[in-house]
Amino acid sequence: MSLLLIQQYFPAYPAHMHAQILQLHTQDKLQHYISQRYPQAHTIQSDKALYDFCSELKQRYLKNAPLLDKVYFDNQLTVEKQTLGLNTAISRVQGGKLKAKKEIRISAFFKATPAEFLTMIVVHELAHLKERDHDKAFYQLCQHMEPNYMQYEFDCRLYLLALALKRLPVIPGVEKDRLDD
Ligand SMILES: [Zn+2]
Numbered sequence: 001m002s003l004l005l006i007q008q009y010f011p012a013y014p015a016h017m018h019a020q021i022l023q024l025h026t027q028d029k030l031q032h033y034i035s036q037r038y039p040q041a042h043t044i045q046s047d048k049a050l051y052d053f054c055s056e057l058k059q060r061y062l063k064n065a066p067l068l069d070k071v072y073f074d075n076q077l078t079v080e081k082q083t084l085g086l087n088t089a090i091s092r093v094q095g096g097k098l099k100a101k102k103e104i105r106i107s108a109f110f111k112a113t114p115a116e117f118l119t120m121i122v123v124h125e126l127a128h129l130k131e132r133d134h135d136k137a138f139y140q141l142c143q144h145m146e147p148n149y150m151q152y153e154f155d156c157r158l159y160l161l162a163l164a165l166k167r168l169p170v171i172p173g174v175e176k177d178r179l180d181d
Pocket residue numbers: 124128134
């Protein structure tokens with residue numbers, strides 16, 4: 001069961017990485033790893049604060065990208081649904097013209113995460129203003145905005161995994177059988 005979850009949270013990673021993560025988990029070190037590395041909470045709790053945070057990053061790194069019409073925390077985007085951020089261009093008729101409204105929605109989940117994970121998801125959604133797919137150019141842009149982007153993304157997966165594992169019922173013996181596979 002734990003290994004299944006690990007595979008689910010790290011689909012693009014090789015089996016030896018899954019085994020390492022499982023080991024961290026069975027040694028009860030996952031939580032510790034995260035709280036050691038990311039002790040810093042953040043104060044961005046309102047949509048206004050989130051908008052300002054996004055705009056600042058956008059101004060600094062993506063001056064030519066379209067203006068953001070709306071940025072907000074969304075309670076509908078949940079970890080269970082596996083959607084943590086969204087970005088949309090909604091077309092609306094305005095004064096006889098079709099105008100695309102750019103919106104970024106960030107899961108309200110990130111209000112209570114370490115600061116670095118909020119930065120990671122905001123950078124991710126901002127990068128989509130210029131790059132649609134999750135390709136090399138996309139990740140290069142993410143790393144341009146936040147040099148530690150890849151590390152933060154990986155560790156955020158660990159953070160989410162740790163939370164999911166906590167919700168799992170503990171079935172004695174199962175962990176050991178998995179390890180012996
Ligand atoms: Zn994306």
